[in-house]
Amino acid sequence: TMKTQLKNKTANGFNLNQMNNETYALRRKVIDIIYSAKNKGFNLPRIEVRIVNTEINNGACGYAYLNKNIVHINEKWVNINNECLTHIVLHEIVHAVTGFGHDNNCYLMQPCLPSRTPNMELTWNRFGHYIK
Numbered sequence: 001t002m003k004t005q006l007k008n009k010t011a012n013g014f015n016l017n018q019m020n021n022e023t024y025a026l027r028r029k030v031i032d033i034i035y036s037a038k039n040k041g042f043n044l045p046r047i048e049v050r051i052v053n054t055e056i057n058n059g060a061c062g063y064a065y066l067n068k069n070i071v072h073i074n075e076k077w078v079n080i081n082n083e084c085l086t087h088i089v090l091h092e093i094v095h096a097v098t099g100f101g102h103d104n105n106c107y108l109m110q111p112c113l114p115s116r117t118p119n120m121e122l123t124w125n126r127f128g129h130y131i132k
Contacts, residue, residue, distance in 0.1 A: 006065055006068055006070055007048040007050060007070050008050065010052055010072065011063055011072070012054075012060060012063060013054050013055075013056045014052040014053065014054045014060075014063075014072065014074070015052060015053055015054065016050060016051075016052055017050070017051040017052060017053055017075060023051050023075075026051045026073075026075055026078040026079075027049050027050070027051050029078055029079075029085060030049045030051070030071070030073050030078065030085070030089055031049055033085065033086050033089040033090070034047055034049070034089065034093070036086075037090065037093070037127070037131070040124070042127070042128070042131045042132070043131070043132060044093065044097060044131065045069050045097060046069065047069045047070070047071055047093060047096060047097070048069060048070045048071070049071050049072075049073070050070075050071070050072045050073075051072075051073055051075050051078065052072045052073065052074055052075065053074065053075045053076070054074065059112075060074060061073070061074055061077040061084075061088040061091075061113065062074050062077065062088055062089075062092050063092065063095075064092040064093070064095035064096035065095075065096060066095055066096070066099040066100075066101070067096070067097075067098070067099035068096060069096050069097060070096055071089070071092040071093060071095075071096050072092075073085075073088065073089065073092070080116070081116070081117060083117050083118050083120055083123075084113065084116060084117070084118060086118075086120065086123060087108070087113060087114075087118040087120075087123045088113070090108060090123060090124070090127045091108055091109060093127075093131070094108065094109060094127065094130045094131065097131060098130050098131070100130060106126060106129075107119075107122045107123065107126050108122075108123055108126035108127055108129075108130075109126070109130075
C-alpha cells in the first residue's frame with residue numbers, strides 16, 4: 001500500500017537507519033513518548049516511527065508525512081535530552097496526525113526548537129490544543 005511505501009521512504013536527504021539493537025533502542029525512546037501521550041488521555045492513532053540519519057547538516061530534528069501517521073526522527077536528536085526529544089516528537093505527531101503545518105506564533109509548532117530544554121508544561125499544553 002501507499003502507507004507501507006511511505007513509512008520507509010525518506011525525505012530531505014535523510015537515510016533510513018538499519019534496524020538493529022541500536023536503532024531499536026532509539027525508536028523505543030520515541031515510541032515511549034507516544035505512549036506517554038496516550039497515557040495522558042490523548043487519543044492517537046497508531047503512528048509509524050522510523051529513525052533516520054543524514055550527512056547533510058540541515059538542522060532538521062525530524063519530519064512527518066502530513067495526515068499519514070508517519071514520523072521520522074533524526075538519530076542525532078534522540079539522545080539530546082528528554083525535554084528536547086519530547087518536544088520534537090509531539091511536534092511531529094501534530095503534523096502526522098492532523099496535517100497541520102508550522103506556526104511561527106505557536107510554542108510547539110514553530111519550525112525551530114524554542115530552546116535546548118523546552119518547557120514541558122507549555123509543550124504539552126500546546127499539544128493538547130491540536131490533539132484532543
